[in-house]
Structures are given as C-alpha cells and as structure tokens.
Amino acid sequence: MSNSKFILGVYEEEDILLLAIKNVRAAGVKIHEVYSPFPVHGIDDVLGYKRSKLSIAAFMFGLLGTSLALTLQVGMMGFDWPMIIGGKDFIPYPSFVPVIFELTVLLAAYGMCFTFFIISDLKPWAKPRIFDLRITDDKHVMAIDLDKNHLDVGKLDKLLKDSGASEVNQKNFDDV
Amino acid sequence: MTTVEERYDFSAKAKKNLFVTIGTGILITVLGIVLMSTDGHHEDVAHDAEHGFSWVNRLAVDIWINNIYFTGLAIVGVFFFALQYAAQAGWSASIKRIPLAFGNWLPYAGVLMLISFFAFGHDIFHWTHHDLYDINSHDFDSIINNKKGYFYWPLSEHPSVPVFFIGRMLLFFGLWYYLFHKLRNLAFKEDLEGGTAAWYKMRKLSAAFLVIFAVSSSVAGWDWVMSIDTHWFSTMFGWYVFASWWVTTLALITFIVIILKEKGLLSIVNQNHIHDLGKFVFAFSVFWTYIWFSQFLLIYYANIPEETIYFVERWRNDQYGTIFFVNLFLNFVFPFLLLMPRDAKRHSAILKVVTPIVIFGHWIDFYLMITPGTLKANGGYGLVEFGTMLVYGGAFLYVVLNSLSKAPLFAKNDPMLQESLHHHV
Numbered sequence: 324m325s326n327s328k329f330i331l332g333v334y335e336e337e338d339i340l341l342l343a344i345k346n347v348r349a350a351g352v353k354i355h356e357v358y359s360p361f362p363v364h365g366i367d368d369v370l371g372y373k374r375s376k377l378s379i380a381a382f383m384f385g386l387l388g389t390s391l392a393l394t395l396q397v398g399m400m401g402f403d404w405p406m407i408i409g410g411k412d413f414i415p416y417p418s419f420v421p422v423i424f425e426l427t428v429l430l431a432a433y434g435m436c437f438t439f440f441i442i443s444d445l446k447p448w449a450k451p452r453i454f455d456l457r458i459t460d461d462k463h464v465m466a467i468d469l470d471k472n473h474l475d476v477g478k479l480d481k482l483l484k485d486s487g488a489s490e491v492n493q494k495n496f497d498d499v
Numbered sequence: 500m501t502t503v504e505e506r507y508d509f510s511a512k513a514k515k516n517l518f519v520t521i522g523t524g525i526l527i528t529v530l531g532i533v534l535m536s537t538d539g540h541h542e543d544v545a546h547d548a549e550h551g552f553s554w555v556n557r558l559a560v561d562i563w564i565n566n567i568y569f570t571g572l573a574i575v576g577v578f579f580f581a582l583q584y585a586a587q588a589g590w591s592a593s594i595k596r597i598p599l600a601f602g603n604w605l606p607y608a609g610v611l612m613l614i615s616f617f618a619f620g621h622d623i624f625h626w627t628h629h630d631l632y633d634i635n636s637h638d639f640d641s642i643i644n645n646k647k648g649y650f651y652w653p654l655s656e657h658p659s660v661p662v663f664f665i666g667r668m669l670l671f672f673g674l675w676y677y678l679f680h681k682l683r684n685l686a687f688k689e690d691l692e693g694g695t696a697a698w699y700k701m702r703k704l705s706a707a708f709l710v711i712f713a714v715s716s717s718v719a720g721w722d723w724v725m726s727i728d729t730h731w732f733s734t735m736f737g738w739y740v741f742a743s744w745w746v747t748t749l750a751l752i753t754f755i756v757i758i759l760k761e762k763g764l765l766s767i768v769n770q771n772h773i774h775d776l777g778k779f780v781f782a783f784s785v786f787w788t789y790i791w792f793s794q795f796l797l798i799y800y801a802n803i804p805e806e807t808i809y810f811v812e813r814w815r816n817d818q819y820g821t822i823f824f825v826n827l828f829l830n831f832v833f834p835f836l837l838l839m840p841r842d843a844k845r846h847s848a849i850l851k852v853v854t855p856i857v858i859f860g861h862w863i864d865f866y867l868m869i870t871p872g873t874l875k876a877n878g879g880y881g882l883v884e885f886g887t888m889l890v891y892g893g894a895f896l897y898v899v900l901n902s903l904s905k906a907p908l909f910a911k912n913d914p915m916l917q918e919s920l921h922h923h924v
Contacts, residue, residue, distance in 0.1 A: 364923045365923060374841070378840075378841065382839070409800060409801075409802050410802060411802075417795065417796055417799050417800075418796070418799075418800060420792065420796065421796070
C-alpha cells in the first residue's frame with residue numbers, strides 16, 4: 324500500500340449518509356470505508372457487508388476450551404494423580420463442569436478478541452490512517468479509493484455533492 | 500409507517516381442531532386407564548404393598564403436573580407483560596398482547612388446582628396424612644411434624660384442613676388474577692383513549708406485580724411442587740420452578756408469534772423481533788440449565804443423604820434414569836446447539852422446531868419434579884400422561900386464543916409502538 328489517493332465525502336447527518344451510500348453504490352462506485360463517530364443503525368446493510376465469520380472463530384475457540392478443560396481434568400484426576408474426593412469416582416464428570424464452563428468461556432472470549440485484533444490489523448505499533456479528524460467528533464466520512472474506481476475526480480466530486488455531502492476533500496497517504 | 504388494526508379470527512375450524520384435541524386426549528386417557536387396570540396391575544401392587552396403588556393415583560399425579568405447568572404458563576405470561584412495562588421496553592410493543600392473553604387461564608387454573616387438591620390431595624402430598632402428626636401413631640414423623648405450621652397454621656393443635664397452605668393458594672391466585680385483570684383493563688382502555696396515562700399506570704402496577712410475583716412464585720414452587728418430597732428441601736427450588744416456567748412461556752410466545760405471522764397477521768413483527776424472542780429462548784434455556792445444574796452440583800458434591808435422595812430417586816433409578824437425561828437433552832443440548840447461530844434465531848424455520856421441543860421438554864421437567872416423589876416405582880410414562888397433557892393443552896390454547904380474538908393483536912395507542920416499528924438489532 325503506497326501512495327494511495329482517496330476522495331472523501333463529508334456528511335452531517337446519518338440519514339443523509341445512509342441514502343448517500345445507497346446512491347453512490349448504485350452509481351457503480353466502490354466505497355473503501357465509511358467512518359462515523361457513533362454506530363449507525365443499518366449501515367452494514369446498505370454497505371452490503373457480509374456477516375462477519377467472527378462467531379465461528381469464537382465457537383471453535385470455545386470447543387478448544389471445552390476439550391482442553393476435559394483433557395486437563397481427566398488427565399490429572401484420572402491418570403496422573405488419582406484421588407478419592409468425597410467418595411466420588413476418579414473421573415466425576417459433574418464436578419468437572421464448572422472448570423469446563425470457565426475454560427470454554429475464557430478461550431472463546433480471548434480467542435474472539437485476538438482474532439478480531441488480527442483481522443482488523445489492530446496492534447500497538449499500527450499507524451492508523453486518519454482520513455479526517457472530525458470523524459471522532461461530529462462528521463461522517465465516506466472514503467473512496469481512486470485507484471480502484473475508474474472515474475475522474477470531477478465526476479466523483481459531483482456525485483458526492485449531489486448525494487448530500489457538505490464538502491468533498493482529497494487525501495493522499497504515502498505510507499508503507 | 501402506518502399501522503392498521505389487526506385482529507385474530509378464532510375460526511370455527513380452529514375451535515373444532517382444539518375440541519378434537521381435547522376429545523382425543525380424553526379418549527387416550529380413558530384407554531390408558533382401562534389398559535392399566537387390566538394389564539400389569541398385579542405387578543405394581545407388589546412394589547408398594549403399604550399404599551394400594553391404582554390408576555387413580557397416576558391420574559391424580561398427571562393432573563397435578565398439568566395444573567402446575569399450565570398455571571406457570573398463565574402467570575408467567577402476565578410476568579412477561581409486566582416486565583416490559585417495568586423495564587420500559589420498546590421492542591416488545593408489537594407482541595405484548597400474546598403473553599397477556601395467557602393470563603386468562605388463571606381463573607381456570609386456580610379452580611382446577613383447588614378442586615384437584617381437595618379431590619386427590621392425599622394421593623399427591625404425603626404430608627396430608629394425619630397420622631404423621633400423631634405422636635402415638637406408628638407413622639409419626641418428627642421431621643414432617645416440625646413443618647406442620649407451614650401447612651396447618653393457625654390450626655396446629657388438631658390439624659384437619661391445611662388452612663395456611665390453602666390460604667396461600669387462594670391468596671396467590673387472587674392476587675395474580677386481580678393484578679392481571681387490572682393490567683388487561685388498562686391495556687384495553689389505552690386502545691380506546693390513547694395518550695400515555697394508561698402506560699404510566701401500567702408501569703406502576705407492573706412494578707408492584709413484579710415484587711409480589713417474586714415472592715409468590717417462589718413460595719408457590721415450594722408449596723405445590725417441593726412439598727411433595729416433604730423431607731427434602733432445596734433453597735434453589737423456587738427459582739428452578741420459575742426458570743422452567745419462564746423459558747416455556749418464552750418458547751410458547753415465540754411459537755404463537757411465528758404461527759400468527761405465517762397466517763399473515765402481526766405484519767408489524769419483523770425479523771428483528773423474532774430474533775429477540777429467539778435470543779430469549781436461547782438465553783433462558785441456558786439459564787434453566789444453570790439453575791438446574793447449580794442445584795444438582797451442590798447436592799452431588801456435598802453428598803449428604805437427606806439431600807441426595809432427590810437425585811437417587813430420579814437419576815439412579817431404572818424408571819426415571821433415562822428420562823432424567825432426556826430432560827437435559829431436550830431442554831439444554833437441543834436449544835443450545837440449534838439456536839446458537841444468529842440465522843437460526845432470525846428465521847422461523849428452526850425456531851418452529853426448537854420451541855415445541857422446549858415446550859414439551861419442560862413438561863418432562865415438571866413430570867420429573869412431581870412423579871418420582873408421588874408414584875415412586877409405580878410411575879410411568881404412557882397413554883395417561885399423553886392424554887391428560889392433550890386435554891389441558893387443548894383447553895389452555897382454547898382459552899388463550901379465544902381471548903386473543905377478543906382484542907386487537909397489538910395496541911395501536913401504545914407509546915412504545917413507534918420504537919417497536921423501527922426495532923433493529
């Protein structure tokens with residue numbers, strides 16, 4: 324990723340933004356990303372985002388936790404150092420349930436969290452691309468990657484203005 | 500978005516179907532009784548020579564299971580309704596009328612429960628036997644005698660009628676019906692007058708109802724279910740009964756909403772409302788399991804004989820051992836795995852399979868709470884259980900659907916209706 328050029332539409336209201344996304348996509352423009360200071364209901368639907376597969380990862384990590392907890396307890400209590408506790412069997416499954424539950428939840432939560440960090444490229448040393456500082460305050464910004472759209476800047480500018488953008492800016496990044 | 504008033508039409512065909520269900524139930528019950536009194540009777544008597552066992556005992560116990568189960572559906576329907584007001588929930592404005600209609604079963608439930616208690620009380624509740632409290636009697640039971648006040652107060656000297664027990668039953672049904680009646684009237688008044696006055700009144704009333712219900716549902720669980728195993732006690736039992744009632748009611752609400760939606764009614768209910776109901780069924784199936792397991796694990800781990808007897812009778816028992824695990828599969832494993840994906844909760848196809856499983860599964864749960872303590876080795880599952888379930892189920896649905904058809908399916912003047920229309924998750 325080097326020397327990428329973006330054209331940015333700045334929007335004031337989320338209703339206008341949602342309508343604008345629809346219109347811009349209908350005109351055949353690929354939207355790079357939309358930034359908003361707060362969650363906007365229905366924005367992933369109009370952007371056409373597919374459902375995240377994060378929950379599948381969470382389920383898998385949960386299963387891993389379940390099997391880890393079972394292996395741990397059966398191995399220790401059943402084979403490594405069998406002990407009679409409360410007159411129970413060496414492998415009393417009901418007593419294992421709290422640990423199974425805890426490890427399942429722990430691994431599902433941590434696994435999901437770190438999967439999310441990795442797929443979102445979130446790391447302490449990451450250099451974020453800041454398109455417009457006002458997206459943390461009161462403006463919504465729609466970013467369009469010029470390299471991926473074969474439209475000239477003038478036409479895009481008009482399209483964004485027509486869709487309700489209060490201003491249209493350009494932003495270049497020459498990061499790695 | 501505009502809303503047109505919608506009404507459920509309780510058609511003659513639907514009525515006929517329910518009457519056929521009730522009739523079939525009666526037939527199956529009678530058939531079961533006939534088979535029981537001719538077949539296998541001699542075998543059963545040998546097990547329990549002290550108390551002569553006959554089909555009357557089994558019928559009594561089955562009727563009691565249905566009394567508890569359907570009373571729960573009725574009162575927890577009102578609880579759901581009240582909860583929406585107390586929590587100021589907006590999403591549910593489109594479906595609130597369905598749980599409210601469940602409450603119409605309350606007067607029937609109360610009458611049936613009183614009659615059953617007077618008719619079959621001795622077959623169900625061991626503590627109703629007078630010689631348990633007579634110190635000169637061979638059957639004197641000091642543990643039950645110490646609990647005498649809980650049933651017979653203030654007539655503890657020469658107990659004849661369990662005044663305190665029956666008083667509580669009357670009080671609970673009275674309070675529940677009174678509050679349900681007031682809530683329903685306010686809801687219908689809102690339909691005619693509009694405005695927010697009714698909503699604020701209902702919120703106040705709901706808060707009062709929740710406090711009363713919190714206490715009364717627990718005590719009802721001890722009275723009507725836990726006192727069957729008179730020696731045994733569990734501090735979790737009230738919640739356990741409530742958890743079972745609550746998830747059954749949620750499943751039934753979901754099921755009825757889906758069926759009405761398929762009939763083209765409830766047009767204001769969209770996938771997001773279905774999703775929320777699905778999440779409720781999923782979450783409270785897990786909640787029920789949590790309560791069930793919390794009760795089980797402590798007893799299992801502590802291993803005190805007076806406590807473990809409850810699970811010895813149910814788990815380590817040829818008669819109920821299988822159904823003990825069936826209960827866990829139907830009420831935990833199935834809803835947990837089937838309702839885990841998001842799509843399963845948003846689309847009615849899977850919910851239409853899972854909710855009946857949960858509704859039936861919790862009938863099994865109440866069966867397991869009540870039967871082993873009353874019938875001991877004479878219990879079973881067969882035609883009588885199935886038949887009585889059909890009779891009660893048919894009657895309950897008749898009352899609920901009949902009252903549902905008497906009013907619009909959603910409140911057009913509900914201040915929360917706009918929020919519900921724009922609900923998005």
